[in-house]
Amino acid sequence: MRTRIAVLVSGGGTNLQALIDAQGRGEIPDGEIALVISNNPKAYALERAKRAGIKTAVCAKPDMEKKILEALAFHDIGMIVLAGFMAILSKDFVSRWPERIINIHPSLIPSFCGEGFYGLRVHEAALNYGVKVTGATVHYVNEIPDGGRIICQKAVEIRDGDTPEVLQRRVMEQAEWILLPRAAEIVAKSIRMERSTC
C-alpha cells in the first residue's frame, strides 16, 4: 500500500508543485499526495493543489495543531512533508510523528538554520556572511527547529552579484525541487517496507 502523504504549506508552493510533477512522472511510487494543508488561507499553494485534484484544508490559528491533527486522522495520513511551512510545530506534535515528518530547508544545515531562518532570510544571511557555496537540505523533523536527522543535501554555488531573490531561485531550481521528491520517495518507501515486515 502506498503511504498517504500530507504536504503542509504556507505560501507559493513551488516545492509542492515539484512533488506533484514528480508524482505525475511516476517518481514517488511508494507514496501518494493525499492532502495539502495550509496555515494561510491565501496561500497560492492551495490553488496548485486544487488544480491537481488534491484535497485541501486550511488549518490556521487558533488551535492550528489540533486542526491539523484532526485533518491528518480524517484523511488517514501516514507521512507529512513540510514544503515551505512557516510555522514551528510543537514538541508534543512532532513526538506523535517520529520519523514521519520531513522538511525542506534552503541552506546546507547546520548553516543558516533554526528559529528565525526561513524563506528569503536564509539567503540574505548566506550572502551577508559571504559563503561561496550554499544549498538545500531535507531532514526529519524533531523538537529542535531544523535539528532532525539529515536525509539528503545538495550544494549550490553563490555567484558575484547574487541578490537574495536570485539565489533563492537558483537554490530552488538546482536543489530543492530535485531533493524534496527524492526524499519523499525514500521515506514513503521505508514506511511501506516497515509495514510489510510487521
Ligand code: GAR
Ligand atoms: C522554500 O525555499 C523552502 O525551502 C523555504 O521556504 C520556501 C518556500 O517556497 N522553507 C523554509 O525556509 C523553512 N525553514 P515554496 O512555497 O515556493 O515551496
